[in-house]
Amino acid sequence: MSQQITSAITMTQLHLGERALQIDWSDGRKSTFHYFWLRDNCPQSRLIATDQRILETINIPEDIYPKAGYLTDDNQLQITWAYDGHVSRYDGNWLRAYDYSNGAKSPHRLLNEQPKLWDATIKNELSIVDYSSFITQPSVERAFLNQFHALGFGILCNVPTELGQVLKVGRRFGIVRPTSWGELFDIKARVETDAVAYTNIPLAAHTDSTYRNPPPSIQILHCLVSETEGGESTLVDGFKIAADLRTQAPQKFDLLATTPLHFYSHTVNTEHHAISPVIRLDAQGNVEGIRYSNHAVQPFLLPSDVMEAYYDAYCTFGRMREHNIYQIRYQLRPGDLYMVDNRRVMHGRTGFSRGGDRHLQGCYIEYDQLLSRREVLNRDQFS
């Protein structure tokens, strides 16, 4: 409730009904607010320091009604409640912003943003951000974060090629999330290897840590040394593929959205299991997450008469993620760093020769800390 829209439109008339009141506005609009809603959202029933509600909603009488109610000269609605004599005051601008009877959406910008879906053509319009500008100019950092939130990935260049530097970048946006690998992980070609990532074979696009619950929401990878041939980084927008699949082959989309898969990883000291469909939908049926790792997924256990249709859907999605219509490829040079929304954007790399060294360092952070940083930067912009 911190953002209020200042407006010349004022409340002109108040009508008290049985379970709700009606407000007439100076521009002719009429709004209805239920008494229960008004009492529940009383501004005087919140902690001032944090804006948290201290009222317990279940204690409001179901048939609550006002003893008195009027509009003030300074565009406030004042209600005295019959059951306990409590007085609530509501600012007209706030009521206008939360006018659900006329379909109000949240005044928080964040809640009304939609992801910007992309395919391989995004490479032509991509801004790769210079690290020193990024750390010295809040407007550059803000633009980087806005682009990251819209696209699900971002690339910085000229990041100092020092060991552990990726943690400094991660900590700028929030708090590094340690996993069983520690805070930081090194990706090099190794002879003795713990995971597919630590070899020189191609890595088809995937999301990371699919077997964790929850998986880390943002991965950051920083290139320190790159002397091999090949080994281009690949990025692909899982939301775009899901949206196209939904249009072109809705039955395949539905199979991927409703069939739970088992993702698994084990080492001497750990054993991780997670269950998820490839495409996760929210309660409204919008795509909210992608989980795809052909390395970690366990044998499908589906009815025989579904198995072939499921494989068809799984491989259609799998081919789309590797198709040059959707996938961008990018040769990371020392000092390049990319970040991906691990719930949306799949990443991988092409194969590389053993001709030289290759060394990346990575870490995980959580999405909401990055969003918090972005919101605070945006708040500063307008304050």
Next chain:
Amino acid sequence: MSQQITSAITMTQLHLGERALQIDWSDGRKSTFHYFWLRDNCPQSRLIATDQRILETINIPEDIYPKAGYLTDDNQLQITWAYDGHVSRYDGNWLRAYDYSNGAKSPHRLLNEQPKLWDATIKNELSIVDYSSFITQPSVERAFLNQFHALGFGILCNVPTELGQVLKVGRRFGIVRPTSWGELFDIKARVETDAVAYTNIPLAAHTDSTYRNPPPSIQILHCLVSETEGGESTLVDGFKIAADLRTQAPQKFDLLATTPLHFYSHTVNTEHHAISPVIRLDAQGNVEGIRYSNHAVQPFLLPSDVMEAYYDAYCTFGRMREHNIYQIRYQLRPGDLYMVDNRRVMHGRTGFSRGGDRHLQGCYIEYDQLLSRREVLNRDQFS
């Protein structure tokens, strides 16, 4: 694929069909395996160290078939694939365990466990575990973790009342997840306060950090000092309430499962938003999460003709969570420590007088690290 069931039942006959093969077993069962599935799950196409699939599934020909196939004397199926000459060998016990044509479930025990729903009567059968037994006897730790996974909470007693001790317990199960509060948070009555939790007013049952995305999955609270009157800790099983509501009032359940709410918190340096319904369902319609904080939830913005029905559902759930049929109350003494699955079990406290000091310390860990620890302990038990 690490767990195999040893069995005296063997494969007796092999029939090669057009897109699948059939196996006859010594007990009369017949199983069908698609060629595509067999090639995709070829044991020789996995990294030995990690059991990860290195084969890229989309590269398997859609009409794959064998050049040759036979059963060996040691109960193995051997297939030579026509398209590339690759040879795959499958153990009969493994095929039996993954026999999806006869409805096989995953052989991993974890995937077949169901939560044990509970109400207030659980208090009579609850085992509160002594900390020194817990840290010295793996069987006690294993039993504690099994109970935690079934019930969504657990209580330890006689934990040393040293500052920071809660971090030691958290690190035993995995890795402490820092938030904007740091790794550890202190809960005391304060005059100047940052959140409702830091006051002496009653805290109705809630899940923590509802405005984070994702919220931390496990909360640990450790009691260091408890000299106040009142201030009992409350715990309630959100899955049990959801299950009962689904039976008793399915329309209310559906409203809570399909209506997204906005959870919000802000301080000088942070601004966190999350969107979620109260009851989260997985792709099969099973309850997978509860998010309920009357403090952090923002004004409902719903169509006028839905608002009263939604409040009715929200308050029904809210009253159930505070009802003595469902809620257990427990007076934490110094040295007590409780852990809750923050995606399932709501916690709170009754009000307390300012007569004495009260000091708890808490931290967050992630669920899958605790499960990993449990799986490794169980693995050791049987190996």
